[in-house]
Amino acid sequence: xxxxxxxxxxxxxxxxxxxxxxxxxxxxxxxFFQKLKESERKNMQEYAIMxxxxxxxxxxxxxGELGLTVAGNTTGAPIISEDYKGELNARNLPEEVMKDTxxxxxxxxxxxxxxxxxxxxxxxxxxxxxxxxxxxxxxxxKYYPLAxxxxxxxxxxxxxxxxxxxxxxxxxxxxxxxxxxxxxQIGTPLSSLVGWTAILxxxxxxxxxxxxxxxxxxxxxxITERFSKIGSIPTLKKLDIVQQTKSAAxxxxxxxxxxxxxxxxxxxxxxxxxxxxxxxxxVIENLIKxxxxxxxxxxxxxxxxxxxxxxxxxxxxxxxxxxPKRLWxxxxxxxxxxxxxxxxxxxSLAQRIISDYHKGKLRVKESKPDQGTTFEIVLDKA
Numbered sequence: 308x309x310x311x312x313x314x315x316x317x318x319x320x321x322x323x324x325x326x327x328x329x330x331x332x333x334x335x336x337x338x339f340f341q342k343l344k345e346s347e348r349k350n351m352q353e354y355a356i357m358x359x360x361x362x363x364x365x366x367x368x369x370x371g372e373l374g375l376t377v378a379g380n381t382t383g384a385p386i387i388s389e390d391y392k393g394e395l396n397a398r399n400l401p402e403e404v405m406k407d408t409x410x411x412x413x414x415x416x417x418x419x420x421x422x423x424x425x426x427x428x429x430x431x432x433x434x435x436x437x438x439x440x441x442x443x444x445x446x447x448x449k450y451y452p453l454a455x456x457x458x459x460x461x462x463x464x465x466x467x468x469x470x471x472x473x474x475x476x477x478x479x480x481x482x483x484x485x486x487x488x489x490x491x492q493i494g495t496p497l498s499s500l501v502g503w504t505a506i507l508x509x510x511x512x513x514x515x516x517x518x519x520x521x522x523x524x525x526x527x528x529x530i531t532e533r534f535s536k537i538g539s540i541p542t543l544k545k546l547d548i549v550q551q552t553k554s555a556a557x558x559x560x561x562x563x564x565x566x567x568x569x570x571x572x573x574x575x576x577x578x579x580x581x582x583x584x585x586x587x588x589x590v591i592e593n594l595i596k597x598x599x600x601x602x603x604x605x606x607x608x609x610x611x612x613x614x615x616x617x618x619x620x621x622x623x624x625x626x627x628x629x630x631p632k633r634l635w636x637x638x639x640x641x642x643x644x645x646x647x648x649x650x651x652x653x654x655s656l657a658q659r660i661i662s663d664y665h666k667g668k669l670r671v672k673e674s675k676p677d678q679g680t681t682f683e684i685v686l687d688k689a
Contacts, residue, residue: 325459325463329455329456329459332455333455333456336451336455340445343444343445344422344441344445347384347439347441347442347445350384384399384439384440384441384442385397385398385399385400385414385418385439385440385442386398386399386437386438386439387400387411387414387415387418387437387438387439388435388436388437388438389415389435389436389437389438390434390435391432391433391434391435395408395411395412397411400414414438414440415438417440418438418439418440419438421440421441422438422439422440422441424436424437424438425437425439489534493527493530493531493534494531497524497527497528497531500520500524500527501524504517504520504521504524507520526558529585529588532585540664541583541585541586541664542583543581543582543583543664543665544581544582544583544584545579545580545581545689546579546580546581546582546584547577547578547579548578548579548580548582548612548619548621548686549573549574549576549577549578549612550577551582551584551587551588552573552591552610552612552621553571553573554588555587555588555591555592555595556569556571556591556595556610557571558588558592559592559595559596560608563599564604564605566604566605566606567599567602567604567605567606567607567608568606568607568608569607569608569609569610570607570608570609570610571609571610572609572610572611572612573610573611573612574612574613574614578612578614578619578688579688579689580619580686580687580688580689581665581687581689582665582686583660583664583665586660586664587660587665589656589657589660590657590660590661590669590684591610591621591623593653593654593656593657594623594657594682595608595610595623596653597625597653597654598623598624598625598627598679598680599625600627601625601627601628601629601679601680602625602626602627602628602679603627606625606626606627606679607624607625607626608623608624608625609622609623609624609625610622610623610624611624614688617687617688618685618686618687618688619684619685619686619687619688620683620684620685621683621684621685621686622672622681622682622683622684623681623682623684624679624680624681624682625679625680626678626679627679627680628676628677629674629675629676629677629678629679629680630671630674630680631674631676632674635670635671635674638654638671639654639655639658639669640655641655657669661684661686665686666687667684667685667686667687668683668684668685669682669683669684669685670682670683671683
């Protein structure tokens with residue numbers, strides 16, 4: 308059993324234990340609630356007995372300490388007493404309610420639904436019928452289980468948020484570590500290639516070959532620099548976004564098959580935007596390469612750049628197989644890929660570069676089955 312499996316088992320044990328504890332708390336609350344209601348009903352019964360005894364005493368009779376104690380135990384619950392003449396007497400209710408007979412009749416119906424009325428008799432005749440409602444304490448306790456469940460729900464939400472945040476942080480550290488390690492690994496053979504090109508220039512070799520090698524070496528150095536920037540805050544400079552976009556697209560075009568037709572439409576003016584040159588070029592190249600993969604090496608790639616008063620809009624379109632709308636957001640998740648081979652990091656890193664570093668937006672603007680996909684980048688002008 309691996310470490311991940313152990314963690315999953317432990318997580319389910321904790322969840323089961325939390326459910327068990329919650330169930331015990333709710334069950335004990337229910338029992339406490341029932342006992343409190345039963346205690347209150349006994350108080351009402353004692354109160355009814357007291358009224359029965361008083362009905363047999365003279366007006367100036369002393370009810371004694373026991374009678375006063377019984378009467379005091381009923382101060383929490385609202386009471387409406389109806390004698391054999393139909394006259395109503397209320398306790399523990401607002402003054403205006405106790406004077407309103409119609410309102411008392413309405414409360415009697417409500418109290419009947421809450422508690423069984425207590426009837427006192429004498430020699431087979433009804434003396435009083437006592438209707439009583441739930442006390443303030445019981446009414447408050449009714450909502451205690453709901454409040455408890457709400458607290459547990461909020462606690463679970465906080466734990467889930469913390470778990471997801473921790474997981475996302477771990478993923479980000481993993482991607483950053485992989486990127487920096489890749490940059491480190493590329494650096495050693497790259498330094499060797501620089502030395503070999505210097506030797507080749509002194510040898511009897513066509514200079515054009517060496518020039519092409521230098522271009523690719525420079526490209527590798529740029530890629531290494533890009534990888535080394537992952538996980539750290541890159542430096543943004545005010546650059547011409549038109550030139551940066553065209554340069555990145557031209558590089559991919561020069562190294563693509565003749566079966567790929569490129570169309571690059573940019574304004575004949577400079578537009579300044581705060582960008583990181585290496586990372587922005589990476590995004591454009593990544594979107595174009597994804598388009599080429601979607602077309603399986605044959606089709607049209609269109610790169611357009613437009614602007615308005617405050618923003619720049621860059622679109623990269625292909626004529627590939629398209630992306631189902633249900634996947635438009637998922638394709639930016641780390642590790643998600645529709646390819647048989649791939650890590651699923653390209654679009655995730657591209658979105659992070661645009662949104663986190665450049666404070667812009669990267670989204671799927673349009674996609675149709677077997678017609679192609681259009682990605683859009685939105686950046687603020689400098």
